Amino acid sequence: MKTLFAERRQLLLADLRVDEIPKLRRLVEQTTEMTMTKEQIADFIHEVVAAGCDPVAVGDDCWLVGDADLPPDECLAIQPTLDEIGRRYGDRDHLHFEIIDHLHSIGRVFAIDTQHKQSIN
Incomplete structure (x- = not known):
């Protein structure tokens, strides 16, 4: 690294x-040159939730912090907190799929409406 x-x-x-x-x-x-470890994923997600976000896995290959779902003023206000959390845990790109797996394991999954998706196609 x-x-x-x-x-x-x-x-x-x-x-x-x-x-x-x-x-x-x-x-x-x-x-920082810190990188998050697999053991820190649960604590990281817990802090993101405590900050007011709703992190979710979207399918098996994507996850969202959940700040974009907040009203614009709240989303803007929470950014310094999310930045601080990100600085403390460091780079997490290498844990992308492990974070998704963790979110699935604790039931934080965005349900995709397959009926709506089929009607669009």
Whole structure:
């Protein structure tokens, strides 16, 4: 993971103007190299729910945090909390399907209306 982070940083630096480098340096310093572990998935989902979102699996290959379902002002207000949760747990892309499996296991699944889907086709 460190190698990938270093490669991304080098690519970004190569395309920057000299006056942008201090800004990028601050951004890199603020970025953690943490990655979420499989053991942290339940706690992560619990915190997202506690923040006011409704995370759900959509089928077997997608999941949603559930903030878009909130009224616009609540959705906007919750973003700093979600950002903080994301920073503490770190990158979770590598756990995409494990998160989906966890959401299924606790009954957080979006039910797709198959009758409506068939009538559209």
